[in-house]
Amino acid sequence: MESIRSFELPExxxxxxxxxxxxxxVTIFYxxxxxVLMYLVMGSSQAMKSAWLEDTLSLVPAIVFLISTRINNKSxxxxxxxxxxxVFSISFLVGAVALLAMGLFLVFDSSMALIxxxxxxxxxxxxxxxxxxxxxxxxxxxxxxxxxxxxxGFKKIPIAKELHNKVLFTDAxxxxxxxxxxxxxxxxxxxxxxxxxxxxxxxxxxxSVAVLKDGIEHTKTAVLDLxxxxxxxxxxxxxxxxxxxxxxxxxxxxWVKEAGVRFREHGQVYFGEIAIVPKxxxxxxxxxxxxxxxxxxxxKIHDFSIAPVKELPKW
Amino acid sequence: xxxxxxxxxxxxxxxDYPKDPEHSFEEARNxxxxxxxxxxxxxxxxxxxxxxxxxxxxxxxxxRKNNLQIQYTVDSESNLIKKMENYDIHIIxxxxxxxxxxxxxxxxxxxxxxxxVFLVARGENKLLQNLERFIFSKTKK
Numbered sequence: 361m362e363s364i365r366s367f368e369l370p371e372x373x374x375x376x377x378x379x380x381x382x383x384x385x386v387t388i389f390y391x392x393x394x395x396v397l398m399y400l401v402m403g404s405s406q407a408m409k410s411a412w413l414e415d416t417l418s419l420v421p422a423i424v425f426l427i428s429t430r431i432n433n434k435s436x437x438x439x440x441x442x443x444x445x446x447v448f449s450i451s452f453l454v455g456a457v458a459l460l461a462m463g464l465f466l467v468f469d470s471s472m473a474l475i476x477x478x479x480x481x482x483x484x485x486x487x488x489x490x491x492x493x494x495x496x497x498x499x500x501x502x503x504x505x506x507x508x509x510x511x512x513g514f515k516k517i518p519i520a521k522e523l524h525n526k527v528l529f530t531d532a533x534x535x536x537x538x539x540x541x542x543x544x545x546x547x548x549x550x551x552x553x554x555x556x557x558x559x560x561x562x563x564x565x566x567x568s569v570a571v572l573k574d575g576i577e578h579t580k581t582a583v584l585d586l587x588x589x590x591x592x593x594x595x596x597x598x599x600x601x602x603x604x605x606x607x608x609x610x611x612x613x614x615w616v617k618e619a620g621v622r623f624r625e626h627g628q629v630y631f632g633e634i635a636i637v638p639k640x641x642x643x644x645x646x647x648x649x650x651x652x653x654x655x656x657x658x659x660k661i662h663d664f665s666i667a668p669v670k671e672l673p674k675w
Numbered sequence: 676x677x678x679x680x681x682x683x684x685x686x687x688x689x690x691d692y693p694k695d696p697e698h699s700f701e702e703a704r705n706x707x708x709x710x711x712x713x714x715x716x717x718x719x720x721x722x723x724x725x726x727x728x729x730x731x732x733x734x735x736x737x738x739r740k741n742n743l744q745i746q747y748t749v750d751s752e753s754n755l756i757k758k759m760e761n762y763d764i765h766i767i768x769x770x771x772x773x774x775x776x777x778x779x780x781x782x783x784x785x786x787x788x789x790x791x792v793f794l795v796a797r798g799e800n801k802l803l804q805n806l807e808r809f810i811f812s813k814t815k816k
Contacts, residue, residue, distance in 0.1 A: 404782070404797075479696055479798020481782030484807045491811055493693055493804060555694030557798045 368445075368629055370659045373522060380519045380528055381429065387422045387512055387535070391415060394505045401497050405480045406473040407548035407563035408498055410466050411541050414571055415505055417462050418538070421531035424451040428527060432627060442663070448627030449585050452527050456578035463572025470564035479557040482549070495549045502549075506542035509535040521594055524628045524660055526585070529594045530578055541567050588624035602658060606634070609657065610666075615639055615646050622675045629662035635669045642668050693800035697762040700802040707746035708738055711755035711767040718770030718791065721749065730768040733787060737809045756780050759796050766806070767794040785810050 369377060395416050402408035428447045436443035482495045513536030520529035544563045551559020581596065591600040603623050610619040617639045623632030634654075650666055695701065703709070712719050712726060719728040726747055738745045748755070748764060756777055758764045773783060773792045781794040782803055787810045795803045 553693035
């Protein structure tokens with residue numbers, strides 16, 4: 361069903377979501393073509409193997425994004441009273457762990473290639489009656505694996521920021537920096553051609569370490585998000601100022617003496633509580649007005665309760 | 676960046692490329708092409724002390740075309756592989772299938788008849804290139 365509406369996104373972001381979906385479909389088909397081509401030409405080059413596995417794995421975020429968007433769109437029900445937003449956090453964790461495992465494997469595998477002093481054999485093939493060293497073909501394929509990926513990455517980053525979607529952001533960032541992988545692999549292949557057998561294994565290790573580093577970083581982010589830490593902007597490392605803004609707004613109401621606010625990330629949106637020490641007796645109309653104001657303030661502030669208390673909790 | 680890349684590529688295309696990390700082809704030129712043979716008729720055979728067989732014929736022709744002298748070593752597969760891993764042998768002939776179990780320990784040449792390959796010392800890409808040039812010239816006909 362294409363018509364399921366994304367009930368939490370404001371009108372102008374629907375278009376962005378559609379754009380993101382389209383880009384992810386393009387990504388999937390493009391990556392499949394890359395993976396097939398790389399597999400056909402990789403031979404016994406360790407650097408190509410690492411780059412190939414990395415590209416194969418980069419299919420995961422795109423697929424995860426498309427599936428999660430579909431699930432995320434379901435509305436809350438009796439069985440899932442908080443809705444399905446966490447699907448993004450969970451799929452992000454799964455993708456991150458996969459990346460981490462692959463990184464560990466690749467670092468080990470590439471190091472073994474270097475330790476065992478494996479000299480990569482790169483043969484020749486005949487194309488249109490011309491004998492061509494497969495190293496050249498590998499380089500062409502590596503360029504194909506890098507340049508369109510970079511363009512896709514650049515297109516996805518601003519959308520990911522607007523949608524506050526970490527899966528999409530990770531995917532875009534990885535693609536944007538994909539040229540580094542390709543570049544390392546190209547240097548490795550050129551090195552092999554120049555008679556430096558270890559260039560290949562060295563390039564493979566560089567690629568593997570990059571994969572491992574991403575894996576560690578993303579796993580950490582995913583776990584921290586699921587641990588309900590203070591919400592951060594998608595670009596990371598910075599607290600989302602939105603929470604502070606909510607606090608300011610609540611404090612500006614004339615019936616509020618003191619206020620405490622906490623929110624946590626559920627995928628793209630925030631859930632949370634606002635504790636209020638009222639000045640006098642609580643007027644339910646005031647409370648209702650407060651809900652209305654905050655709900656309208658930002659689409660990310662998705663679900664919250666305003667709780668009148670005698671004394672503020674220690675958030 | 677792109678220009679630099681292009682320059683490097685052109686430069687590398689200009690000189691001889693790829694190279695052998697362990698200089699097998701140069702060694703073959705200056706001394707002998709060291710061929711390991713494991714007997715497997717009709718590809719490789721030993722009749723009255725002289726080696727014969729289709730693969731021996733092919734290698735002799737390859738050597739002739741490249742002005743190389745061949746020095747044969749007849750031994751078991753595993754012994755020859757061990758020697759080749761130390762780069763003491765350049766090529767092994769013995770009717771090897773392209774899905775040979777030695778795939779991890781040796782480089783494979785392009786198949787000369789869709790199925791059968793020579794084993795080439797790992798990573799000796801220049802030697803491999805020259806051997807494959809010869810194989811391709813044979814398969815074209």
